[in-house]
Amino acid sequence: MDNIDIVIVEDNYHDVEMVLDALNESGIKSGFLIFRDGAEAVQHFFDPEGRVISGNLRPPKLILLDLKLPKINGMEVLKLLKSDDKTKYIPVVVFTSSNEARDRKESYKLGVNSYLVKPLDADQFAEHITQIINYWLNLNINVD
Amino acid sequence: MINPLPRTVNIALLIALAIFISASAVIAISGFYIYQYQKKEIGRAASQQLAAIAELKVWEISNWRNERISDANVIYKNGSFAEDVVKYFNNPLSPELKKTVLSLITATQNSYQYQNILLIDKNKAVRLAIQKHDSDFGVRHSDIINKAFEINDIIVSDIHRDERNNSTHISVVIPIVMIKKSGPIPIGTVIILVDPQHRLYPTIKQWPMPGQTGEALLVHRDGNDVVYLNELRHLKNIPLMLRYPITETSLPAVKAVLGSKGAIEGIDYRKKKVFAVVKAVPDTTWFLVAKIDQEEIFASLAMRFWLTVFFILVTISIMGILIAYVWRYQQAKYYREQYELEYKRAFMYARSLIEASLDPMVTISPEGKIMDVNESTEFITGRSRKELIGSNFSNYFTEPEKADEGYKLVFEKGIVRDYPLSIRNCSGQVIDVLYNASLYKNDAGDVQGIFAAARDVTALRRAEKELKAAHDELELRVEERTDELKQANNALELEINERKEVEKLIALRTKLLEVTNKELESFSYSVSHDLRAPLRAIDGYSRMILRDQRDHLNDDAKRKFDLIRSNTQMMGKLIDDLLAFSRLGRLEINMTRLDMEGLVNDVWMELQIINPDRRIDFKVNKVPASKGDRTLIKQVYSNLLSNAVKYTKNRDRARIETGGYKGENENVYYVKDNGIGFDMDYYDKLFGVFQRLHSADEYEGTGVGLAIVQRIIHRHGGSVWAEGQVEEGAAFYFTLPIKD
Numbered sequence: 001m002d003n004i005d006i007v008i009v010e011d012n013y014h015d016v017e018m019v020l021d022a023l024n025e026s027g028i029k030s031g032f033l034i035f036r037d038g039a040e041a042v043q044h045f046f047d048p049e050g051r052v053i054s055g056n057l058r059p060p061k062l063i064l065l066d067l068k069l070p071k072i073n074g075m076e077v078l079k080l081l082k083s084d085d086k087t088k089y090i091p092v093v094v095f096t097s098s099n100e101a102r103d104r105k106e107s108y109k110l111g112v113n114s115y116l117v118k119p120l121d122a123d124q125f126a127e128h129i130t131q132i133i134n135y136w137l138n139l140n141i142n143v144d
Numbered sequence: 145m146i147n148p149l150p151r152t153v154n155i156a157l158l159i160a161l162a163i164f165i166s167a168s169a170v171i172a173i174s175g176f177y178i179y180q181y182q183k184k185e186i187g188r189a190a191s192q193q194l195a196a197i198a199e200l201k202v203w204e205i206s207n208w209r210n211e212r213i214s215d216a217n218v219i220y221k222n223g224s225f226a227e228d229v230v231k232y233f234n235n236p237l238s239p240e241l242k243k244t245v246l247s248l249i250t251a252t253q254n255s256y257q258y259q260n261i262l263l264i265d266k267n268k269a270v271r272l273a274i275q276k277h278d279s280d281f282g283v284r285h286s287d288i289i290n291k292a293f294e295i296n297d298i299i300v301s302d303i304h305r306d307e308r309n310n311s312t313h314i315s316v317v318i319p320i321v322m323i324k325k326s327g328p329i330p331i332g333t334v335i336i337l338v339d340p341q342h343r344l345y346p347t348i349k350q351w352p353m354p355g356q357t358g359e360a361l362l363v364h365r366d367g368n369d370v371v372y373l374n375e376l377r378h379l380k381n382i383p384l385m386l387r388y389p390i391t392e393t394s395l396p397a398v399k400a401v402l403g404s405k406g407a408i409e410g411i412d413y414r415k416k417k418v419f420a421v422v423k424a425v426p427d428t429t430w431f432l433v434a435k436i437d438q439e440e441i442f443a444s445l446a447m448r449f450w451l452t453v454f455f456i457l458v459t460i461s462i463m464g465i466l467i468a469y470v471w472r473y474q475q476a477k478y479y480r481e482q483y484e485l486e487y488k489r490a491f492m493y494a495r496s497l498i499e500a501s502l503d504p505m506v507t508i509s510p511e512g513k514i515m516d517v518n519e520s521t522e523f524i525t526g527r528s529r530k531e532l533i534g535s536n537f538s539n540y541f542t543e544p545e546k547a548d549e550g551y552k553l554v555f556e557k558g559i560v561r562d563y564p565l566s567i568r569n570c571s572g573q574v575i576d577v578l579y580n581a582s583l584y585k586n587d588a589g590d591v592q593g594i595f596a597a598a599r600d601v602t603a604l605r606r607a608e609k610e611l612k613a614a615h616d617e618l619e620l621r622v623e624e625r626t627d628e629l630k631q632a633n634n635a636l637e638l639e640i641n642e643r644k645e646v647e648k649l650i651a652l653r654t655k656l657l658e659v660t661n662k663e664l665e666s667f668s669y670s671v672s673h674d675l676r677a678p679l680r681a682i683d684g685y686s687r688m689i690l691r692d693q694r695d696h697l698n699d700d701a702k703r704k705f706d707l708i709r710s711n712t713q714m715m716g717k718l719i720d721d722l723l724a725f726s727r728l729g730r731l732e733i734n735m736t737r738l739d740m741e742g743l744v745n746d747v748w749m750e751l752q753i754i755n756p757d758r759r760i761d762f763k764v765n766k767v768p769a770s771k772g773d774r775t776l777i778k779q780v781y782s783n784l785l786s787n788a789v790k791y792t793k794n795r796d797r798a799r800i801e802t803g804g805y806k807g808e809n810e811n812v813y814y815v816k817d818n819g820i821g822f823d824m825d826y827y828d829k830l831f832g833v834f835q836r837l838h839s840a841d842e843y844e845g846t847g848v849g850l851a852i853v854q855r856i857i858h859r860h861g862g863s864v865w866a867e868g869q870v871e872e873g874a875a876f877y878f879t880l881p882i883k884d
Contacts, residue, residue: 014681021688068673097673097680120680120716122687122709 005030005137007063009041009077010095011070015118019064022126023133030137033060038072041065042080045087052086059090062136067096067103075106082111089143091136095129156474160467168460175456179449183442187419190441191407194421197352198434201360202423204347205432209300209425212338215252216298216316219334222248226320226331232272233265233332245272252336259313259337264289266330278308282333285315289333292319296328302364302429303340303373305384312383314338340374340383348374348432357416357437364429365390365401372397373430378414388413396420400431409438501597504567504577507584508537509593512551524577524600526570537596542566542574554581554594567598576601661730668723675719683712714846718834721848725833728855733773740767740813743774744802747781751789758789758798765803768811770880776856777880783849784815784876790843791819791874810862810879817875822868830866853878 010016016034023030035041041063047053063081067074074094081087093114094107107115116132119125219225225248232241249261253274263272268282268289282289292299301315316336321328338344351358362373369387376386390398396410400422412418412435420435498505504521506514517532525532525540537551538544543565550563563579581596686708690697697705744764752758770777785800792798795818804813822830822837829835831854836847854864857878868874 012677012681014677014684018680018684021684025691097676098669099672100669118676118680120676120683121713122680122683125680125684126687 004033004058005061006032006133007035007041007044007060008032009035009038009063009069009074010066011036011068012066015066018122018125019129022129025126026130026134028130028133028137030061030133037070038074038077039070041077042072045081046084052084054086059087061091061142062133063090063092064095064133065092067094067098067107075103075110078107078110078112091140091142093132093136095132157471160471164464164467167463171456171459175452179445179452182448183445186441186445190419190436191421193353194419194434194436195407195423197358197360198421198423198432200352201348201434202425202432205344205362205425205430206427208344208347209427211256212314212316212336213298213300215255216300216318216334216336218252219248219320220298220318226322229263229320229331230322236271242272249274249334257339257342259311259339259342261337262335264333264335266332271332281335285317285333285335288315288317289319289335292317292333293321293330296321303384310382312340314340314344345374345383349377351377355436355440357418357440359435361397361433361435362425363397363400363431363433370395370397370401372413376413386413396422396433396435397431400433410435412437503597503599505595505597506532506537507593507595508551510591512536512538512548515593524567524569524575524598540567540569542568550579550581551594554583554596555591558583565598576605664726664730668726672719672723676716679712679715679719683709686712718846721846721852722833725848725852725855728776728852728859731776731859733776733859735771736774738770738772738774738777740770740777740804743778744781744785747778747785750782751785754786755789758793760789760792760798760800763799763801765801767802767804767813768806770811771883772860772880773856776859780853780856780878781815783853787849787876788815788817788819788874790845791821791838792817793819795819806882807879810881812877812879814875814877816873818873821870821872821874822866823870824868827866831864850876 008016008019010019020032033044035044045052065074065077069077074096078092078094081090081092088111091113092111093116094103094112095116095118096103097118099117104115113136114132116128119128225245228241228244232238232245235241245263249263249272252258253261258274260273260275260277262270262274262277262281264282264285265271268286270277270279270282278284288299288301296319298319299315299317301313301317303312303314305312314337316338318334318336320331320334322331323329348360348362351360357378359377360374361376363370364373365371366387368390370390371384372381372386374383375381379386388395388398390402392398393402394411396408396412396418399408399410399420404422405424406421408420408422410418410420412420417438418435419438419441420433423432423434424430425432498518501518502520504524505518506521507516509515514532514535514537517529521532522529527540538547541547547565550560550565553563554560559582561580563581565577565579567575567577569575577598578601579596579598581594584592584595586592686705690702690705694702741764744767748762748764781802785802788800789798792800797818799818801816802814804811806812820838826837829837831850832847833851834847835851836843836845853876857864857880861881862879864876864878866874866876
């Protein structure tokens with residue numbers, strides 16, 4: 001548990017499998033955690049009073065967030081993460097099938113770090129997800 | 145209210161001020177001139193005095209000098225003296241001869257205390273002297289001795305110094321000659337040494353007037369210097385040693401040697417301003433300067449100056465006080481008159497108010513006697529003022545005891561309000577009144593009596609009765625009207641309810657429309673997300689199988705998996721197009737001016753990039769500018785031109801032509817090609833959604849392009865149509881309305 005690089009919040013199991021397959025294919029080694037809805041993700045980062053559960057855990061290097069999620073939707077999760085000083089520096093990549101202008105605008109307003117539309121083409125899907133994860137895990141230099 | 149001072153008073157004040165200022169100025173100016181005149185007079189008097197003194201001094205000096213010459217003449221004019229001297233010189237050891245010579249010299253010496261008298265022979269040797277002397281005395285005097293023989297007369301030398309003993313002398317040189325037929329023969333010289341300290345300097349120094357600074361100087365010019373010959377009064381000097389260059393022209397002494405005469409002003413050796421009078425001493429090179437400090441002269445003037453100033457100030461002050469006093473008196477008088485006038489007016493005003501009041505008012509003494517009444521009291525009681533004043537106030541009421549009680553109540557409480565009483569007037573008539581009364585005190589706070597004012601309420605009571613009757617009637621009428629109103633109201637309510645129903649219906653429909661719109665939106669959102677997700681999975685797993693099971697699949701299976709994948713992509717494209725099409729119906733249109741020619745060229749550039757290996761003759765004719773939504777119209781051209789490109793792909797010489805023209809109410813635009821065209825029999829299907837006239841294998845596409853074109857143009861208020869012939873090409877037209 002103490003070696004979490006990526007937190008994936010995604011309700012579609014097929015998409016998760018495709019992400020993991022792409023990672024495996026490209027040889028990127030990383031620890032990851034998967035939440036199947038927004039509520040699970042929120043409970044991981046915040047206690048019932050809304051305070052950040054800091055503990056001794058190192059924050060993940062990347063949160064891969066779908067927007068259309070059961071219980072608490074992705075936009076709400078993004079809002080919570082970006083409005084707390086302790087979590088707002090964690091890079092969040094929205095990974096969604098929506099290319100609606102409204103969703104893009106709202107995500108960037110809340111402070112999303114990247115916005116990626118899930119390609120329908122499986123080759124592109126694998127390539128894009130590999131690139132974005134590689135970028136945030138290996139190329140980008142975060143605050144700490 | 146006191147009136148402010150009238151204008152005339154202000155003007156009077158201005159005149160008084162003007163008189164005061166001008167009088168002050170006249171006094172001050174005349175004071176100044178008097179002072180100037182006095183100063184001048186004093187200066188003149190001082191100069192006259194100095195002139196007199198100078199005159200006196202010069203006279204004394206000349207006198208003194210003449211005396212010395214007379215003394216010398218006794219020797220010079222003595223005919224036998226020369227012979228005695230010759231004899232003595234020839235026989236110097238004879239005591240008789242010496243005695244003879246000495247007797248005259250001694251006699252001279254005795255007439256004045258000369259410093260020394262010496263007899264000198266032709267060889268400048270001293271042969272006889274009364275006092276001690278230097279051996280070279282004769283030699284040192286040889287110049288003046290020679291001169292005396294030359295002119296054959298007595299010479300009185302200038303004052304000169306003997307540096308050896310620091311003494312000052314005047315030498316009187318007497319030539320001794322024998323008169324012979326051949327001419328005078330020089331024998332010797334008698335020199336009388338005169339000490340100026342004796343008599344001469346004291347004479348100069350002595351000042352005939354009392355004073356601190358008066359002084360006489362004796363000066364002469366020596367080259368470019370002026371030399372002070374005597375001892376000074378204010379500076380310890382050695383005569384002949386003090387000298388100033390003649391460039392210092394402010395010095396009276398310099399002025400004197402430069403030729404000034406009479407009264408002058410200057411600055412003396414002490415740097416003090418002085419008055420001076422210069423006078424030359426006759427027969428000498430000397431000048432006498434009599435001078436006195438201006439400060440001393442004007443000392444008395446300073447006193448007079450302050451006296452004058454004091455006098456002026458006192459005069460001005462007295463005048464000012466006088467004017468101010470008169471002014472104040474005038475002002476006080478004015479304000480007193482004004483106040484009295486005002487007081488009278490205020491009194492009259494208050495009295496008229498009291499008299500004008502319709503309420504009867506009385507003042508009652510502590511003893512219950514009426515002290516004052518107004519006209520209303522006379523009127524209500526029917527009795528004269530004369531009769532009322534001094535009588536008992538309670539006499540005029542129907543219940544005198546109750547009146548007394550009320551009266552006492554005023555003393556207890558200080559004030560009584562609306563105390564009901566009834567007055568009986570002289571003719572027996574009873575009038576209902578309400579009394580208001582309060583204590584009346586003097587300045588010291590002692591009770592003097594009470595003020596009481598009654599109000600006749602007879603009319604009020606009558607009015608109350610009338611009012612009640614009117615009110616009752618009114619109430620009746622209001623009831624009637626209310627009934628009528630109620631009926632009208634009911635009718636109105638009915639109508640309002642009907643209208644409300646209609647409004648509700650409209651609101652419901654609007655709401656329904658909103659809901660539908662929202663549903664439509666969420667529908668397309670779901671379509672884009674949820675329809676795509678399984679496709680993504682299908683493609684994803686197909687890809688994994690193709691990758692992971694490559695070795696276990698035969699070529700046919702691989703081909704089929706590839707078909708699965710390409711169909712998935714096709715399905716995605718269909719979904720996108722459908723979504724785009726459905727959105728068009730709801731999109732807002734942003735109308736702007738469009739440069740259609742530029743738009744066509746932009747689209748064509750993009751198409752060339754997408755189809756790099758196509759060779760097409762593309763011709764843009766005149767395209768009129770129009771109004772429309774830039775993005776949507778661009779989409780129209782994009783769809784039409786890409787169709788044209790697509791359907792000419794089998795032509796050796798593909799030709800596409802675009803252009804437009806102005807109609808009456810609309811602009812017409814067209815895109816023509818020489819592609820495969822279409823059969824006009826199927827024209828109906830041309831603009832339908834997902835409708836195709838060619839197989840997807842031959843010509844890729846979803847069949848939405850033209851439907852989109854039609855929808856965009858319709859939304860702009862225009863129309864679309866097409867002309868075609870199989871294998872001959874197609875022409876698509878659309879119009880955009882010309883709006884103001």
